[in-house]
Amino acid sequence: MARRRVAKKKAELSLVARSSEPVPIAKPSAKQHPARLLYPEPAYSTPFGAMVNGDSAEALGALPKESVDLVVTSPPYALHFKKEYGNANKEAYVAWFRPFAAQILRVLKPEGSFVLNIGGSYNQGTPTRSLYHFRLLLMLCDELGFHLAQECFWFNPAKLPSPAEWVNVRRIRIKDSVEYVWWLSKTAFPKADNRQVLAEYSDDMRRLLKRGYRAKKRPSGHNITKKFAFDRGGSIPSNVLERGNNESNSEYIRLCDDFGMKPHPARFPAALPEFYIKLLTRPGDLVVDPFAGSNTTGAVAERLQRRWLAFELEPRYVENSRLRFGLPPEARRECSPA
Numbered sequence: 659m660a661r662r663r664v665a666k667k668k669a670e671l672s673l674v675a676r677s678s679e680p681v682p683i684a685k686p687s688a689k690q691h692p693a694r695l696l697y698p699e700p701a702y703s704t705p706f707g708a709m710v711n712g713d714s715a716e717a718l719g720a721l722p723k724e725s726v727d728l729v730v731t732s733p734p735y736a737l738h739f740k741k742e743y744g745n746a747n748k749e750a751y752v753a754w755f756r757p758f759a760a761q762i763l764r765v766l767k768p769e770g771s772f773v774l775n776i777g778g779s780y781n782q783g784t785p786t787r788s789l790y791h792f793r794l795l796l797m798l799c800d801e802l803g804f805h806l807a808q809e810c811f812w813f814n815p816a817k818l819p820s821p822a823e824w825v826n827v828r829r830i831r832i833k834d835s836v837e838y839v840w841w842l843s844k845t846a847f848p849k850a851d852n853r854q855v856l857a858e859y860s861d862d863m864r865r866l867l868k869r870g871y872r873a874k875k876r877p878s879g880h881n882i883t884k885k886f887a888f889d890r891g892g893s894i895p896s897n898v899l900e901r902g903n904n905e906s907n908s909e910y911i912r913l914c915d916d917f918g919m920k921p922h923p924a925r926f927p928a929a930l931p932e933f934y935i936k937l938l939t940r941p942g943d944l945v946v947d948p949f950a951g952s953n954t955t956g957a958v959a960e961r962l963q964r965r966w967l968a969f970e971l972e973p974r975y976v977e978n979s980r981l982r983f984g985l986p987p988e989a990r991r992e993c994s995p996a
Contacts, residue, residue: 683941683963692944692965695721701976704983707956707966711976714948714969718761721967726765727849727943730931730955732775733758734924748779748790752797758948763802765946769849772804772842773934775812775926778834785824785831795840805846810839810897812930839899841934854936856892901929910952913981922952922975931955935962953979 685705686692693700693708697720700708710717733755762772779788798804817835824831914921931954935945941963947955950968952975959966960983970976977987 686942686965690965692967695725696967702980702983702985704956704960706960706963707968709950709953709956709968709970709976709979711970711973713971715757715761717967717969718758718765718946718948721761721765721946723764724767724770725944726946727767727770728773728935728939728945729762729766729770729948730773730934730945731947731949732924732926732930732951733949735777735779748781748788751790752793755794756797756802759798759802759804762948763804763844766844768845769847770844771807771848771850771934771938772840772844773931773938774798774840774842775837775930776840777837780821780824785828791838798840798842804842804844805848807841807843807848807850808897810841810899811836812839812926813898813900814902815900816902836898839930839934848938850938852894852937853891855895855933857895859893895933899930899933901927901933910978910982914978917978917981917987919978919981919987920974921978925952925954928954928958932958932962935959935964939964950979951975953982957982 688694691703691708692706693703696708696710696717698710698712701711702709766772776791776794778791780786781788795806799806813836815835817833819825819833825833908925910925911921931947935955935958939945943964945955945959945964945966947953947966947968950956950970953968953970956966956968956979968979970979980987
């Protein structure tokens with residue numbers, strides 16, 4: 659009898675751990691749709707969200723206080739070379755970002771999170787690294803009052819070696835393959851559930867689960883009990899997220915080519931916002947991306963049945979982001995809230 663109870667409990671835990679995909683929910687009604695929070699009107703809407711063409715500080719300022727569950731974004735980095743989508747220089751970056759961050763803090767719910775993907779940069783003319791992204795983090799925490807829930811890293815194994823002067827020509831630096839992902843929160847205990855993002859067990863762990871595990875003390879002094887050998891549905895992921903950026907081969911790129919449109923030049927992989935949306939929200943929650951670009955975040959949120967809002971200043975990118983939702987660029991609000 660006791661053995662059956664243990665087996666039943668293990669099965670229940672495994673079932674909970676595997677429930678990373680959302681339970682189907684009804685589409686938001688017109689009253690619940692996030693487009694109702696917007697001013698001005700969105701460039702286009704979908705069943706779960708809306709895209710705004712405009713300044714994100716102003717758009718965030720129009721949202722009600724404590725109305726957002728998650729802000730996940732990748733703003734223009736402070737790079738040495740200017741990009742066509744616009745980017746502030748390193749000296750002015752913290753001051754440039756401060757008004758956006760203040761609005762993000764205001765609109766986040768108490769249990770909400772702010773996930774910021776930010777890349778590093780070299781100092782001009784020397785093989786030394788800029789500290790601008792660390793200064794940004796200190797401003798967010800020390801001045802505005804965000805908590806650093808966890809520092810994470812996006813590892814892109816396919817990233818090209820750069821800058822060429824130091825890595826390829828003089829050979830005095832190594833390839834930089836990670837970017838920072840600051841997971842920030844309004845309180846010390848934001849909503850999160852790592853059972854929603856479990857990774858596949860390794861072959862070694864699967865063998866251990868099959869043959870059983872004998873409790874013992876590790877050389878480090880940790881006591882590893884038999885609970886370690888329960889099948890929890892997967893392993894807890896680390897704070898290093900290995901996600902290859904294959905956006906150059908995506909359906910979005912193909913459709914941009916079909917319509918003769920230039921795609922956004924800096925797109926993060928859909929797997930990156932997907933991880934944090936699953937970790938930090940549940941179906942029906944509101945996700946916001948203030949620097950949406952081609953609106954990868956909105957497309958992922960739509961698929962995961964989260965309500966979403968996206969803001970982008972450049973009209974070209976707003977227009978071709980429609981392609982992610984099956985909307986031709988000429989369409990105008992054809993998927994308005996039900």
